[in-house]
Amino acid sequence: MRPVELSPRLLAIAHQVPMGAHFADIGTDHARLPVWLLEHGRIPSAIAADLKEGPLSRARQTAARHDLTERISFRLGDGLTPLGPEEADAVAIAGMGGETIASILGNAPWASGGTCLFYLQPMTSVPDLRRWLWRNGFVIEREELVREDKLYVVITARGGEMAPLTPAEEWCGKQDRDMTSPYRGEYLSMMLSRAERALEGLGCSARLKDQERAKRWRGLVSELKQMKEEWIAWQR
Ligand SMILES: C[S@@+](CC[C@H](N)C(=O)[O-])C[C@H]1O[C@@H](n2cnc3c(N)ncnc32)[C@H](O)[C@@H]1O
Incomplete structure (x- = not known):
């Protein structure tokens, strides 16, 4: 066998x-x-x-x-x-x-x-x-x-x-300069697109509850963008 x-x-x-x-x-x-x-x-x-x-x-x-x-x-x-x-x-x-x-x-x-x-x-x-x-x-x-x-x-x-994770760390996991991962850049892009799509879905709603949720998603998207930029900079 x-x-x-x-x-x-x-x-x-x-x-x-x-x-x-x-x-x-x-x-x-x-x-x-x-x-x-x-x-x-x-x-x-x-x-x-x-x-x-x-x-x-x-x-x-x-x-x-x-x-x-x-x-x-x-x-x-x-x-x-x-x-x-x-x-x-x-x-x-x-x-x-x-x-x-x-x-x-x-x-x-x-x-x-x-x-x-x-x-x-x-x-x-x-x-x-x-x-x-x-x-x-x-x-x-x-x-x-x-x-x-x-x-x-x-x-x-x-x-x-x-230590508590930030929303973006919950979304994609922590990262540091010493990490090696051939897939991390792709993973960050994929998760960022997913968060952006969720935000777009909430964008046109006039309901107060959706606007509050959209604010949280906007924060997440911005943090994920920073995370991705940081990762790209570390790979140079
Ligand atoms: C998709 S299979 C995964 C098999 C293998 N671990 C893998 O990753 O390829 C999921 C297995 O988890 C079992 N499972 C689901 N819930 C469970 C639980 N609460 N306790 C123990 N086994 C569970 C299912 O019966 C099934 O056999």
Whole structure:
């Protein structure tokens, strides 16, 4: 059997998992991530959890095909509930909406304790997830952009206190001069266009509520433009 192949999204997570980690994959579905980590000798064993029996049985099939059934503990359940607090120090929650990821973290009080690294890969609502993280006792340690059919973000977070994010940082993540990312310029342009379109949609409304919202969106657009200019200047 050829080793399992990962998509760029999951590969970005796999490369970050520390050697010898106690790893759990929440919403594992096909269990490719734990199987890859085991096949590459990065972890001794893994927990593969999913809310539904169907995906979990797919996970069991992948493990069986790769002769790794004995090294994966399969757990059925919602979010982090099938895990004990001390069982994992590296947890992936990938391929779900940002709001689902936030609710999974919020439902496990131990998660913000600081000893566990979380690799979060939201498919939607990324700004909402960033906002939720800094407001709910998590520090964003790193972000990586990867390209598949489109750009995706992998957020590495752990429990702790972080400086509040500005609206533009919630929208696009923090940036600094030392960052290297081949996709950041494109990501900033894409997110700026999205914010501009939202602002245009509000522009012609005479309702006071929409005018107040438009003011906030204008602030965001202007901050995003500055962020993009700063990024371009750093790349020269
Ligand atoms: C699109 S798949 C992602 C599979 C894999 N993690 C990836 O990124 O390719 C999403 C999986 O998350 C599971 N899921 C959704 N909500 C969940 C929850 N609250 N707890 C555990 N698993 C969940 C679904 O059953 C499904 O198998």
